[in-house]
Every structure is written in C-alpha cells, then in structure tokens.
Amino acid sequence: MSGLLSSSIARKFAMALSALFLVFFLLMHVSINILSLFSEDAFNTASHFMGTNPLIQFVMQPILIIGVVFHFALGLILEIKNRKAQGVKYAQNNGAANSTWMSRNMIYSGAVILLLIAVHFVDFWFPELNYKYVQGLPEDPNRYYHELVEHFQNPARVGIYALAFIFLALHLLHGFQSAFQSMGANNKYTKGLKNFFAGYAIVVPALFIIIVLFHFLNH
Amino acid sequence: MDLTLKIWRQKDSNSKGQMVDYKVTEISEHMSFLEMMDVLNEQLVNSGDEPVAFDHDCREGICGMCSMYINGEAHGPDRGITTCQLHMRMFKDGDTITIEPFRASAFPVIKDLVVDRESFERIQHAGGFISVNTSGNTQDANALPISKIAADEAMDAAACIGCGACVASCKNSSAMLFVGAKVSQYALLPQGQIEAKERVLNMVAQMDKEGFGNCTNTGACEVECPKGISLENIARMNREYLKASI
Known part of the structure; x- marks a missing residue:
C-alpha cells in the first residue's frame, strides 16, 4: 500500500473510490430490504438469488469485504498520520466556527459503522455461513423473510441498529460529497449535486431504520 | 476596554512553552488586534519583561505575515481578514482572549507566536513558477488570448498570500x-501548461515531504x-x- 498510496492525493482518490463503491453497495442492500415491506415472496426470491448466485457469493462478496476493510484501514492510517501532522494541540480550538461536526468526526462515525457491521455479521452473515457451508443444510428459498423478522423482535437490537444508522447518515452527509471533491469533481457543474448527496445520506439510512422498525412493530 | 489575554509563551524552538495570563487596560475598540499587542508589549518592556514575539509586516492584509490563533480561530473571529485587519470592536470589555501560534508539525514555533513557514517557500520552489525568457524579447502578455472566466479564476487563486x-x-x-x-493559478492560464505536469507532481511531493496532513474536505x-x-x-x-499521473 505504501508505494501505490505514497502521495496524499493518491490516498484521497483511494478513499473516495472505495467510499463510492460502498455507497453503491448500500443502495443495492436497501433496495432488496425494501422488498420485505411489501412482499415476503419478493424478498425471499431476491435474497435467495443473492445468497446462492456464484458470481455474487464468490466474486462480488469478497470484493465488497476487501472494499470495506480497505476503506477502514486507510481511514485509520490517515487519522494517525493527520494527528502526527498536527503536533501540539490548541488550548482553544473553535472547530464549529468553520466546519461541520460530521466532517470533523468521520473517524468516530466510521467506528460506529464498523461496530454495526460487526453486529450485522454476528446476526446474519456468520449464521448464513454456518447454515450453508458448515452444516451444509439444504437450501430453503423461503427462510430469509422469517430470519429477518425474527432478528428484529429484540428491542435492544432494533435500538442498536437504528442508532448506528443515524451515525451512517452523519458519515454519509460529509462522506458522499467529500468523495466527489476528492475525485476532483467540484466545479460549476457539480453544484446541483449537493442536494442529491444530502438526500441520499438521509434517505438511505432512514429507509433502513423504517425497515427495522416496521418488522419490530408489525410482528 | 479591559481585557485578560492568555498567550502562548515559548522561549525558543527547543523550549517547552506554556500559556501565560496578562491584563491590558483602556484598549480602544478602534485599535487593530496588532496595535493591542503593541500596547501589551510596551507595558511588558516598561516593566522589564520580555515582550511577546509575533509576526507582522505590512499591517494592511497583503503580506500574509501576521498569524496568531485567536479564540480558537486563525486570524480571530471575523471572516476574510488577516490578524492585522481584526479590530478590537469584535471583543467586549472584560473578555478573555486566547492567543496561540499557528499549530502544525510543518510550522514549528520559533518563539512565542512566531512560527517557521519556510515549508511553504520550499513548496513554491518545487514548482510554483513558470520559466520565462526575460532577456529582452519578452512577448506581449496580451498576445495570448485568455477567456475572462479563466483569467478571473486564476486571479482569485493568485490572491493567496501564503x-x-x-x-x-x-x-x-x-x-x-x-x-x-x-497549482490552479498556473493551470488556468496558457503560460502554465508547459510545466503543468512537473509542477503538480513536484509541489504535492514537497507538500507531503514537509509533513503536512491529509485533506479530509x-x-x-x-x-x-x-x-x-x-x-x-x-x-x-x-x-x-x-x-499528470496517468
């Protein structure tokens, strides 16, 4: 990583590219989850496809995991480098006067999202691996909806997910538009995209919260 | 107005600094911030103490010498100004004002509020220029057509006083x-195109070498x-x- 990412601008590009990849993944994830609000069968069909398609399971899924690990690892490396670059801290620093809370605390909102992913893996991904590859149980295309509903009957889990999605929104509120800036896309043509970035950052996490609350309250 | 000042005092680059409290009285709201510092220093000199070292030169917002981190903000709590353009009317009688040097590993403190900004000079030397023949056959600048938009944007970028x-x-x-x-002030103009690739690569490499951090927008x-x-x-x-990299 040190050779390819030796320049600060190359690191910016890498951070932005991995971020945009994850932003796209979120859209795909929420699109499938939304189906669970309207149709048990549609959600089961989509989940069965995602869970059994070899291209998704053995190509896209590893790429996604690498993308997540890369984004977090580079974010942490940058945070350490930046703290070193700062040297002595100010006795009084009024960061709120010139920047948003979200932009100054990406490392913390990112850490909460990392915890969400860990909880999500324990809740869904590890049991899924256990079902398919450890126990080798026969595939049941109708199991996904019930697994989803079952998981979100616990109020503590619902609370943790909802809180983490709020942090996801805060992370995206700065991160999405920041990725475009890093890619060099900040000029008169991109001004109109600012509302789109903010809209995405609020709507996607809000949809995740609605889905979680829907299954908690309706079952 | 009467004020309490909390100022970073540091004997030299090798010493450990600390915040020290001072009182100044009868400060006029029409004074600039640097004039208020002058009053403090006269007071310190008269009492046989070491005056506070701070950078200043033109005192009209052009040279970029005055620094100071005032109440948690560079150049204090006003917008579009340098410290010499900050006026005491921005403060109230009885206020406590915190004054620190600009902080960055690449800007080491020389003394009190004076920091070494030579790293900016070295970045400029790495590529912040165009090579022009000045031996007498200088081309008329207006012979090169430049759009008004590009000229304005280049001028806006060139307004940086470092x-x-x-x-x-x-x-x-x-x-x-x-x-x-x-980089922009040259990238926007035809004169800057010939050395564009080396300029951005060299200036960014020097910036990284100086130990500045990574931008997070x-x-x-x-x-x-x-x-x-x-x-x-x-x-x-x-x-x-x-x-330039592709």
Whole structure:
C-alpha cells in the first residue's frame, strides 16, 4: 500500500473510490430490504438469488469485504498520520466556527459503522455461513423473510441498529460529497449535486431504520 | 476596554512553552488586534519583561505575515481578514482572549507566536513558477488570448498570500488549499501548461515531504482563508494530479 498510496492525493482518490463503491453497495442492500415491506415472496426470491448466485457469493462478496476493510484501514492510517501532522494541540480550538461536526468526526462515525457491521455479521452473515457451508443444510428459498423478522423482535437490537444508522447518515452527509471533491469533481457543474448527496445520506439510512422498525412493530 | 489575554509563551524552538495570563487596560475598540499587542508589549518592556514575539509586516492584509490563533480561530473571529485587519470592536470589555501560534508539525514555533513557514517557500520552489525568457524579447502578455472566466479564476487563486491560516485551521494540518491555489493559478492560464505536469507532481511531493496532513474536505480552510480561496482549487489540483499521473 505504501508505494501505490505514497502521495496524499493518491490516498484521497483511494478513499473516495472505495467510499463510492460502498455507497453503491448500500443502495443495492436497501433496495432488496425494501422488498420485505411489501412482499415476503419478493424478498425471499431476491435474497435467495443473492445468497446462492456464484458470481455474487464468490466474486462480488469478497470484493465488497476487501472494499470495506480497505476503506477502514486507510481511514485509520490517515487519522494517525493527520494527528502526527498536527503536533501540539490548541488550548482553544473553535472547530464549529468553520466546519461541520460530521466532517470533523468521520473517524468516530466510521467506528460506529464498523461496530454495526460487526453486529450485522454476528446476526446474519456468520449464521448464513454456518447454515450453508458448515452444516451444509439444504437450501430453503423461503427462510430469509422469517430470519429477518425474527432478528428484529429484540428491542435492544432494533435500538442498536437504528442508532448506528443515524451515525451512517452523519458519515454519509460529509462522506458522499467529500468523495466527489476528492475525485476532483467540484466545479460549476457539480453544484446541483449537493442536494442529491444530502438526500441520499438521509434517505438511505432512514429507509433502513423504517425497515427495522416496521418488522419490530408489525410482528 | 479591559481585557485578560492568555498567550502562548515559548522561549525558543527547543523550549517547552506554556500559556501565560496578562491584563491590558483602556484598549480602544478602534485599535487593530496588532496595535493591542503593541500596547501589551510596551507595558511588558516598561516593566522589564520580555515582550511577546509575533509576526507582522505590512499591517494592511497583503503580506500574509501576521498569524496568531485567536479564540480558537486563525486570524480571530471575523471572516476574510488577516490578524492585522481584526479590530478590537469584535471583543467586549472584560473578555478573555486566547492567543496561540499557528499549530502544525510543518510550522514549528520559533518563539512565542512566531512560527517557521519556510515549508511553504520550499513548496513554491518545487514548482510554483513558470520559466520565462526575460532577456529582452519578452512577448506581449496580451498576445495570448485568455477567456475572462479563466483569467478571473486564476486571479482569485493568485490572491493567496501564503499566510498559513488554511493549515492552522485544518484539523489535519493539511496544506492542500495553499498548494491547490498555487497549482490552479498556473493551470488556468496558457503560460502554465508547459510545466503543468512537473509542477503538480513536484509541489504535492514537497507538500507531503514537509509533513503536512491529509485533506479530509472539512472545508475549514476555505472559511478561515483571509482571501476567500475556494475549495474548487483543491478539486482542480486533484484533477491536475490525476492527469499528470496517468
């Protein structure tokens, strides 16, 4: 990583590219989850496809995991480098006067999202691996909806997910538009995209919260 | 007005500094911040104490010498100004004002509020120029057609006075607004095209070598910049860098 990412601008590009990849993944994830609000069968069909398609399971899924690990690892490396670059801290620093809370605390909102992913893996991904590859149980295309509903009957889990999605929104509120800036896309043509970035950052996490609350309250 | 000042005192670059409290009285609201500092220093000299060292030169917002981090902001709590343009009317009688040097590993403190900003000079030397024959056959500048928009944007970028407020305000101590402005002022003009590739690569390499941090697009630099240098210049530098690297 040190050779390819030796320049600060190359690191910016890498951070932005991995971020945009994850932003796209979120859209795909929420699109499938939304189906669970309207149709048990549609959600089961989509989940069965995602869970059994070899291209998704053995190509896209590893790429996604690498993308997540890369984004977090580079974010942490940058945070350490930046703290070193700062040297002595100010006795009084009024960061709120010139920047948003979200932009100054990406490392913390990112850490909460990392915890969400860990909880999500324990809740869904590890049991899924256990079902398919450890126990080798026969595939049941109708199991996904019930697994989803079952998981979100616990109020503590619902609370943790909802809180983490709020942090996801805060992370995206700065991160999405920041990725475009890093890619060099900040000029008169991109001004109109600012509302789109903010809209995405609020709507996607809000949809995740609605889905979680829907299954908690309706079952 | 009467004020309490909390000022960073540091004997030299090797000493450990600390915040020291001072009182100043009968400060006029019409004074500039540096004039208030002059009053304090006269007071200190008269009492046989060491005056507070601080950078200043033109005192009209052009040279970029005056620094100071005042009440948690570079150049204090006003917009589009340097410290010499900050007036005491921005403060109230009885206020406590915290005054610190610009902080960054790449801006080491020399004494009190004076920091070494030579790192900016070295970045400029790495590519912040165009090579022109000045031996007597100089071409008329107007012979090269330049659009009004490009000329205006280049002029806006060239307004950077290299004061370092961008670095001081950045939580990452990144110098990208400064370097972005210096790259942009040439990237926008035909005269800058010939050395464009080497310029951006060399200036960014020098910036990294000096130990400035990585930009995370907080935008604090743009807000605190006394000359209103836009973040668009950082985006332009990123594009220039990508173009030069491919």
